[in-house]
Amino acid sequence: MGLSTEQLRAAAELVGAAPTLRDAAALWRARHPGVRALLVDALDMRDETAALRLGARSVYLAASNGHCWSVTQRPDEADALILTQD
Numbered sequence: 001m002g003l004s005t006e007q008l009r010a011a012a013e014l015v016g017a018a019p020t021l022r023d024a025a026a027l028w029r030a031r032h033p034g035v036r037a038l039l040v041d042a043l044d045m046r047d048e049t050a051a052l053r054l055g056a057r058s059v060y061l062a063a064s065n066g067h068c069w070s071v072t073q074r075p076d077e078a079d080a081l082i083l084t085q086d
Contacts, residue, residue, distance in 0.1 A: 002076040036080035
């Protein structure tokens with residue numbers, strides 16, 4: 001599927017402005033039902049590189065082959081956003 005530049009901009013605005021990370025995920029899901037938004041503990045992502053860093057919040061891009069998930073730096077491969085907060 002892949003994410004567009006506009007979707008990445010929207011993710012940055014939404015995640016940065018939402019009152020809570022849970023609110024950000026819910027708003028994202030409502031506006032972009034074709035792209036998953038997952039909430040993960042920041043410690044679980046400690047060895048990965050965020051695609052976006054917004055204060056204490058990070059957005060990682062994830063891709064799935066239908067069975068396994070992997071973090072990617074390529075928006076054109078991404079099927080989901082992984083959201084964390086320090």
